[in-house]
Amino acid sequence: MSGQEEVTDRGGTLRAVARLLRPHRLVLTTGLLISLAGIVVNTTAPLVLGRATDLVLAGVAGAGLPAGLSKDQALAQLRADGNDTLASVYATVDVVPGTGIDFDAVGSVLLLALLLFSIGSACGFVQERVAANVVQEVARDLRERVEAKLSRLPLSYFDAHSRGELLGRITNDVDNLQQVLQQTLGQLFSAVLYSVSLIALMFVISPILAVSLLVSVPVCTVVATLLSARARPRFDEQWAATGALAAHVEDTYTGHALVRAFGRRARGEAEFDAHNDRAHRAGSSAQFLAETIEPALLFVTNLNYVVVAVVGALRVTAGALSVGDVQAFMQYANIFSNQVGQVGAAVGKFQSGLVSAERVFALLDAEEEPADPTAPATPATGTGRVEFADVCFRYTQDRPLIEGLTLSVPPGATVAIVGPTGAGKTTLGNLLMRFCEPDSGRILLDGVDIATMRRADLRSRMGLVPQDTWLFEGTVAENIAYGRPGASREEVVAAAKAMRVDHFVRTLPSGYDTVLDETTGISAGEKQLITVARAFLATPTVLVLDEATSSVDTRSELLVQRAMADLRRGRTSFVIAHRLSTVRDADLILVMRGGSIVERGTHEELLAAGGDYTALVNSQFAAAP
Template sequence: MSAQNDAPVRPPRRRGPGPGPGGPLGMGMPGEKAMDFKGSLLRFARTMRPERTRVVLLVLCGIASVALSVTGPRILGHGTNVIFEGVVGSMLTAQGVPAGTPAAQVVDSLRQQGQGRVADMLAGMGNVVAGQGIDFDRLGRVLLAVLAIYLGAFLFGWLQARIMTVAVQNTMRRLRDEVEAKLHRVPLSYVDKQQRGEILSRVTNDIDNVAQTTTQTLAQLITSVLTVVGVLVMMFSISWILAIVALVTVPLSVIVTTQIAKRSQPQFVTQWASTGRLNAHVEEMFTGHSLVKVYGQQDAAAEKFDAENHALFDASQKAQAISGTIMPSMGFLANLNYVVVAVVGGLRVASGSLSLGDVQAFIQYSRQFTQPLTQVASMMNLLQSGVASAERVYELLDAPEQVEDPAEPRQIADVHGRVAFEDVSFSYDPAKPLIEHLDLVAEQGKTVAIVGPTGAGKTTLVNLLMRFYEVDSGRITLDGVDTRSMTRDTLRSSIGMVLQDTWLFKGTIEENLRYGLRREITDEEFLAATRATHVDPFVRTLPDGYATKLDDEGSSLSAGEKQLLTIARAFLADPEILVLDEATSSVDTRTEVLVQHAMNALRSGRTSFVIAHRLSTIRDADVIVVMEHGSIVETGDHDTLLAAGGAYARLYQSQFAAPAVDDDAPSGPALPGGTAAARLMAARAAAAKRS
């Protein structure tokens, strides 16, 4: 549509190369705001609420897996005690202690000899018997128990991962559905204000990032929290003193992680904002690729890409560099904790307060305790990135929506097609009025042509009729029924449109032509429509005919052929009201004449709105409406308006009677063609000659 041409006050849709707000390509830096990390995280938790049953199963599997995992070191410690007791029993025999002497007697003997420290250590070892070596049967039972425990932990962990995958993918499917539905509910004004690449980035990249982050962190976070709790219980059951020593590093870990996260979070917000801008630029340059080459803007486009790419590089590098310091910092604290536990544990063994197996188990628990903290810290960069993406998705979901359809909509059983604009006022920008108190009636079956200079508001009238935009005041009626009292689907189902900008989707030519049909049509009706619009002759020349596959740009067809397809699609839709917005602008003059006859047949018996700059296409219109600056300045048929010598006559004469003359240009000798452009070229040539 050409609304941006007809209404300069309308926010521009940034599509191709050229200056625009915010920079040479219209890529203004969006304002950044502090991210609501907690709020977005809680909102995502509400998004996952339908998966609460799976989440409960996920937690239960995590509890089972963690319970088995934390039990393993304690049992393995018993195995260490079996080995150590056997070794010490053999050593006692070698030192002359009679075989079979129980540990209690050996301890008493050592105390009498003044070796109290050795006696204390031997007393803490448990069942040591002189001359009794390693009990391999007992050791084997311990190892088999450990193997079974770790196998069970693995199975529960695998089941947890499967449940998590299903829960996350279901959530992402619903989130994509919400975004898709939201895009159908936002007003056209919202889409016009956004770069298409930016919206695509939120719908694709950001949702994919949320899915990846959730998959990698959800189960791991649950397991880590449960592991910390389980390990703490086991640590305190072994030695409360060592447990307190191990907990000293926890506050340090929290402080370090929090401080680093505060510094990295803004960088992740910037990273994904930069990703959106880069995607928008690539999409715009790809869409306008031919124009970029025509105007020699390859270097400018490359420079813009390079700038956006470097901005993304800088933001990503800062985000990853800052958040990447979490892992080594936590590793340092974990090693510090390991050293302290090993030293204090060794002293406790020497004093006989703990067995060697208990210290070994405790050291494993200290590793298990710091490992989930380290994992959570290392996942903070992923989590921050995912929450940043989630917030961008939620910003789209929170965008203002178009006015809802009425709860009890009006229905028109048999649409006749009388359209009336009654005291309609509208502006894209409240500070810049466009249409004020406009009245216009299109009678049933009549053709209303709307002409006027660029920016007059021609396409705006169509936007209001289709309810792409809502009127500020007044009303538009269809057969006497206010269009706002109808659903948009009901209203638009009665209207067919052929726009200046053709739209084709990836599929066959026949699928494109049958798009949006409200009823089944026969092959004869289909061929009759394509022949009437002169589509059939050129389609027959294609190798696969109507089964020819098109890409989403229809690049295998010329601009005129694509326009003919959209006209044929309107024929097949058989609407009660027809809107033609520069519908023949892309076809050649000969084809235009042929299509004009077909369009006359299409308009027969239908209310039609024809927007045209080429006045030859609307001579036979029943009513011609001339607009300037959002107001109707003249109405009438072609002959009446031409005879009146007003605005329409001037437009007509500028096209057919005389070359366009710039009335504001300084007078001077006539130049070939007499046009302002010719005078400008001559002035440039003269300036070049003087230089």
């Protein structure tokens, strides 16, 4: 989906929803035809029932008239006796004087009506089934599109949106849109078709009664428009509040240990109550206005129904319509009123779905990472030479971060990157992994500009050990094998042994089959060793180690350092570190400040220079004031 029209106006959103349904148009058309067949049958049934009423009335009238007279003679006699109204009513049916009710004919008509109603119900069932299947497929396709979209979004998008809010769009909003479509798709189709069919039949029976009934349509349209317009901003607020609530819950329960440690439970509960109350107020107001539409429309149509009943009675007494015709018309009027009410209810529900659709389409329309080149380049060798050539980057236009960075790293070298917070250390790793794109300049891997490579190809040559020891819910073996799908158990164990993981894994209840979750009692250092083993198994050419020991204790740090030393052997490595003890043996140390490299050299050379690096070293050993 391209462009912004889908998320800026109601018409654009409706067109976007229609595009979701377009791949299923053949199935929808089939369901529409089945629905149309059912509507034709259902709208014919009242005429048949009206015929049964006329047969009963004709039999009752015939039994009370003298036998041997013709219909005209019997009616003339009634008028001569002063029964003009009764004569007018009898004139509308096929009266045979002296003949009672033809129960065989009445039974045949009732059986036909029963058959028609059965066929109509069956068609309605099939139509609802078709609509349900289509909506489920649309929801499945939409989730797949959202999942694919997330993989194409830059890191800046995730930095600008909380995880809880994004999860709300992916789950709550997609589910709400699915439910709304489920409840309204078939309902709207059948209501529109029903209404058109009913109006046509009502005009056939009596144009005067039809016009009397349709007077309510403009009034209903105005009422529905006004109420839905007032409900829409409430739904906007409701789903925004729901997203904020989800974000708060996600943050609070992810950091529940800190919440309790700092005694912030009361504040967290107060914030939850505030978000919850806001969602409650907005939701109550939105639902009230949406649910008001249907009874408001039914009130208008029921008032009009009374008018139609009175006009119909007058037409019968005037001999212009039969009782059966009026009965059929009143059934049509009742069905029409119900359809108008259903349309009103669907419009109210659809407001909520449109708001959710806009939130999902806003995600789908978000700016993506630049597409991979159509003719991607591939390095001829895999030595791991990395070059930065006059690279410039900034997160915002008015705040430069990295300016004119030039660096050449030979294969197999270990480059340590140090500096104060905000100096651009992690950004350098993000640029190398193409999590961010430079504003200018080039980054080359083995002589090839990484911008000309496919991201998957580039990242398959790199290994990342992040500061946050993220482990997925699964077994130890599965977490290690995440670095190379399809790795055998023997390869997983070999990587674990090489990275000093095997010894503590053996102590776990189920060894490599132990499921890792929040309840698994392993330390931060052990988690970090698993991430190091994961990177080792991926056999990368270039390593990015981002603050890999910042969250572990001294003993664990030694284990992780030894594992990473083995991991770096023969590979080009970029070590981003705050703890300078982890970078002493680096081949090259870069000192960054304000996005620029202000010093470079070995540990001894930089200490001898007495510059920024010396100040960093001294600051780590200085006594606290």
